[in-house]
Amino acid sequence: AAESEETQDVTYAHLCTRAQLQPPGEDAMTFTFTALFCMGLILGLGTAVLAGTLPKPILRAQPDSVVSEQTTVTFLCEGTTGAKEYLLYKNGHQYLRRTEIPQNPKDKVEFLIAEIDQQDAGQYSCQYWTRDGWSWYSDSLKLVVTGVYSKPSLSAQPGTVVTEGGNVILRCASKESYHKFILTKEGPEKLSWTLDSQYNYNTKQFHALFPVGPVTSRQRWTFRCYSFNKNRPQVWSEPSDPLELLVSGTLHKPIFKADPGSVVTSGSPMTFWCQGTLDAEICFLHKEGSSKTWGTQTPEKPDNKAKFSIPSVTQQHGGQYRCYCYSSAGWSERSDTLEIVVTGLSKKPSLLTHEGHILDPGKSLTLQCCSDINYDRFALYKLGGADFIHHDGPWTQAGLSLANFTLGPVSSSTGGQYRCYGVHNLSSEWSASSDPLDILITGE
Numbered sequence: 001a002a003e004s005e006e007t008q009d010v011t012y013a014h015l016c017t018r019a020q021l022q023p024p025g026e027d028a029m030t031f032t033f034t035a036l037f038c039m040g041l042i043l044g045l046g047t048a049v050l051a052g053t054l055p056k057p058i059l060r061a062q063p064d065s066v067v068s069e070q071t072t073v074t075f076l077c078e079g080t081t082g083a084k085e086y087l088l089y090k091n092g093h094q095y096l097r098r099t100e101i102p103q104n105p106k107d108k109v110e111f112l113i114a115e116i117d118q119q120d121a122g123q124y125s126c127q128y129w130t131r132d133g134w135s136w137y138s139d140s141l142k143l144v145v146t147g148v149y150s151k152p153s154l155s156a157q158p159g160t161v162v163t164e165g166g167n168v169i170l171r172c173a174s175k176e177s178y179h180k181f182i183l184t185k186e187g188p189e190k191l192s193w194t195l196d197s198q199y200n201y202n203t204k205q206f207h208a209l210f211p212v213g214p215v216t217s218r219q220r221w222t223f224r225c226y227s228f229n230k231n232r233p234q235v236w237s238e239p240s241d242p243l244e245l246l247v248s249g250t251l252h253k254p255i256f257k258a259d260p261g262s263v264v265t266s267g268s269p270m271t272f273w274c275q276g277t278l279d280a281e282i283c284f285l286h287k288e289g290s291s292k293t294w295g296t297q298t299p300e301k302p303d304n305k306a307k308f309s310i311p312s313v314t315q316q317h318g319g320q321y322r323c324y325c326y327s328s329a330g331w332s333e334r335s336d337t338l339e340i341v342v343t344g345l346s347k348k349p350s351l352l353t354h355e356g357h358i359l360d361p362g363k364s365l366t367l368q369c370c371s372d373i374n375y376d377r378f379a380l381y382k383l384g385g386a387d388f389i390h391h392d393g394p395w396t397q398a399g400l401s402l403a404n405f406t407l408g409p410v411s412s413s414t415g416g417q418y419r420c421y422g423v424h425n426l427s428s429e430w431s432a433s434s435d436p437l438d439i440l441i442t443g444e
Contacts, residue, residue, distance in 0.1 A: 056136035068147040075111040079128035121145040121234035151238035167213030172225035173205045179230040181208035186222040217249030217331040249331030256335035272308035276325030288320040318342040318428040348432040351420045364408030375422035378403040383417040415441040
């Protein structure tokens with residue numbers, strides 16, 4: 001009788017094991033009946049452990065659950081000490097099995113998938129077995145494979161510079177047709193938002209508009225977006241280029257300078273220096289009117305300066321710039337504005353004065369910038385100064401365009417070296433510099 005009871009116990013246990021192994025998605029009625037029958041048999045035999053009531057394992061993916069094609073992914077299934085077998089399921093079907101040797105039962109195992117492709121995308125879960133039976137299934141983990149389609153573009157409206165508490169619209173767009181776009185925010189929270197694709201007849205693109213805000217200066221706001229089709233929700237495009245919102249915060253503003261200066265000859269190199277506080281972790285270069293950040297750099301010790309190099313300046317580099325720094329305490333104020341002027345090879349104007357180069361304090365001084373080229377305006381610059389003085393350059397009957405700059409009554413601060421430039425309104429590149437003109441104020 002004892003032998004008969006033991007044989008019956010093994011048979012029932014095998015039936016219960018089969019019931020527990022049935023993955024989600026199979027015939028629900030068959031599974032429910034088998035499971036109830038199994039439970040009744042075990043209880044009838046006086047066994048204290050119910051099949052399938054062991055704690056569910058925890059399933060993780062490394063390096064992440066959103067990975068690009070050809071990445072090696074490791075699934076880590078964490079069960080309980082004494083587990084002898086682990087199963088990994090994909091979309092409800094057994095995918096991989098790991099059996100541990102009896103002498104060394106473990107509480108976790110790894111399932112390795114090398115160089116994944118889009119066929120590996122899907123919903124994964126795992127389960128473990130001990131001598132007491134099978135556990136419940138882990139919570140489902142979605143593995144997303146990116147890089148299957150071409151990347152969309154991501155832009156900010158009205159721009160990437162946002163004030164504290166402000167709001168912005170992020171536009172994810174593609175010329176290719178997709179059902180949906182997803183916006184992700186970098187950071188430990190791994191936030192994401194999904195919207196249906198809409199066709200814009202003006203831009204002839206498919207896009208989605210994501211409202212973001214209110215923005216605070218206590219964290220970074222770095223985003224990417226992807227596109228995908230609803231029939232394959234775990235297969236995404238390449239990520240867009242990252243977009244960083246620049247927030248003008250309350251921390252001390254950085255010191256911002258250009259080397260060799262703010263007036264640069266086309267084709268020559270230049271460097272921006274952004275010096276933040278000692279705890280600044282990263283600095284950003286922004287050009288006014290640009291739809292994205294121009295550069296991101298880590299400050300260099302010991303002065304904590306971030307270096308932004310331009311090997312060869314072109315017309316496109318002319319404009320107004322600012323820099324921002326971020327630390328664990330939040331965002332800095334924006335730096336002072338630095339206007340970069342790119343001078344070209346067009347004919348230099350002449351700079352002269354009718355009052356002479358040496359003047360007494362209180363006298364009137366007018367500097368005249370002129371050229372036989374029809375420039376729309378002229379700009380006067382004093383060496384060491386921060387700003388330019390602009391005047392229109394009307395065309396005269398003598399066949400010259402000229403502008404008069406009145407600097408009077410003069411004082412000791414008026415003295416110095418001056419240059420002027422010719423400017424066409426439709427070009428960001430200025431003329432070559434005039435010859436320098438030195439002004440001396442007596443009594444200095």
